[in-house]
Amino acid sequence: MQLLDGKLCSEKIRKEIKKEVEAIVAKGGRPPHLAAVLVGNDGASENYVAFKVKDCAEVGFDSTTIRLKDTISEQELLNKINELNNDEKIDGFIVQLPIPKHINESNIILAIDSKKDVDGFCPENVGNLALGLPTYISATPNGIMELLRRYDIETEGKHCVVLGRSNIVGTPIAVLMSRNSTPGNATVTIAHSRTANLKELCLSADILIVAIGKTEFVTADMVKGGAVVIDVGQTRVPDDSKKAGFRNVGDVDFENVKEKCSYITYVTGGVGPMTRASLLQNTLKAYQRG
Numbered sequence: 001m002q003l004l005d006g007k008l009c010s011e012k013i014r015k016e017i018k019k020e021v022e023a024i025v026a027k028g029g030r031p032p033h034l035a036a037v038l039v040g041n042d043g044a045s046e047n048y049v050a051f052k053v054k055d056c057a058e059v060g061f062d063s064t065t066i067r068l069k070d071t072i073s074e075q076e077l078l079n080k081i082n083e084l085n086n087d088e089k090i091d092g093f094i095v096q097l098p099i100p101k102h103i104n105e106s107n108i109i110l111a112i113d114s115k116k117d118v119d120g121f122c123p124e125n126v127g128n129l130a131l132g133l134p135t136y137i138s139a140t141p142n143g144i145m146e147l148l149r150r151y152d153i154e155t156e157g158k159h160c161v162v163l164g165r166s167n168i169v170g171t172p173i174a175v176l177m178s179r180n181s182t183p184g185n186a187t188v189t190i191a192h193s194r195t196a197n198l199k200e201l202c203l204s205a206d207i208l209i210v211a212i213g214k215t216e217f218v219t220a221d222m223v224k225g226g227a228v229v230i231d232v233g234q235t236r237v238p239d240d241s242k243k244a245g246f247r248n249v250g251d252v253d254f255e256n257v258k259e260k261c262s263y264i265t266y267v268t269g270g271v272g273p274m275t276r277a278s279l280l281q282n283t284l285k286a287y288q289r290g
């Protein structure tokens, strides 16, 4: 078994981006600028945004965090998005999800200017992804593809089972893996909560991408020997032995599954850091598009 080390790969990507930013600044240009909107005080979201800010600093990007109370109205949030759409100093921005339930998430995503939608969530960018046109590929699927590319994992003709059909991960990664590209050219099955014979289906997977949001859902008896396993899950589980009072647990029972795999990601050094690096890549792209 070999680890797919997203921490290591993402360090390389950040170094590559940093070089590009240094070249921009050396020529007198301003650095790329990412803004993140954080609504409320969800602990995990706070953490994710803090990491995004830290990553920006590391590669030489400017960043702005916009903190809004969880009591904010939908209209107030839409007004803020409109401001960011029209702010020439901001190249790209994200609204950290989830947002409070009284705000309609689709309305928020629809309001983001597609040129600044570095999350790749809005309909134009998702449509371009489906059509194979240039776009911002959302960060988690892009990070997974980059990991497969950098480790030279054979995907052509393989059976890839994707567990989960979310807009952010399951659906776009299925599109990317089935595309006529490298990595890609896999035969893809999307599985979800209503899928019959899930265990048998998983056992037929050469590549198993798990984004189902249930801790340690995939157990060793569901994995074919030699499979490539990508764990997108990251759930906080209370743990008094940790300083933070919790530990992050993936959707895969790593300790037992790892014995059966050819390659596997681990939480939190697998898909998470690759997702963050992809957001930086998209922000650089937004800057270059002008």
Ligand code: GUN
Pocket (backbone or CB within 6 Å): 094, 095, 096, 097, 098, 119, 139, 140, 168
């Ligand atoms: N919440 C969990 N993942 C993401 C992401 O990739 N982007 C945003 N905006 N929110 C998230």
